[in-house]
Amino acid sequence: MEQTYRNILVAVDGSAQAEQAFEKALEIAKRNQAKLHIVYVIEEIGNYFGELTVSVTNAMEVLRKREEEKMQQRADLAHAGGLDNVATYVLYGYPKTLLSDFSESEEPIDLVVIGKTGLNALQRVLVGSTTSYVVNHSDSDVLVVAGKE
Structure with missing residues (x-):
């Protein structure tokens, strides 16, 4: 029996x-x-930064705006590729928990697709710690994409 997915994160x-x-x-x-x-x-x-908190907050806001633009580009690519139903999210929090227990969508997520490792060099040992956490804690199916670096 072939699995049909309705909501893919x-x-x-x-x-x-x-x-x-x-x-x-x-x-x-x-x-x-x-x-x-x-x-x-x-x-x-x-x-933890005391006086540097304002600088960190400003940097995070710049990052958020940049990522929202990139998310719109990804949504545009999905639409151009023939996919009509796309939602984008730029969230603040802890990736491990937000991805394994995604609650931003009204629809339940039935498949999580995630890269084997991310950008954090410390997490690149074997399988990234975020990926490992999602695999072990998500109620959804999880597809880990090994890819090529």
Whole structure:
């Protein structure tokens, strides 16, 4: 019996593997006529910086605006590729928990597509810690895209 997915979440972080995961999720969404939820998470930084907090907050706002533009480009690519139902999200929080228990959508996510590793060099040992966490904690099916770096 072939699995049909209706709501597919893909995590992007700017890494080559995340972009390959986006391409794979787009293919699967088109094949299943599913809604594609594209998610970028800006990791929250604790308030440990005292006077630097304002600078960090400003930098995070610049990052958010830049990522929203990139998300619109990804949505445009999905639409140009024949996918009508696309939602984009730029969220603040912890990627591991936000991706494994995604609650921004009214529809339940039935497939998470994520790259094997992300941009964080410390997490590139074996399988990225975010990916490993999502695989072990998500109630959805998870497709890990190994890709080429």
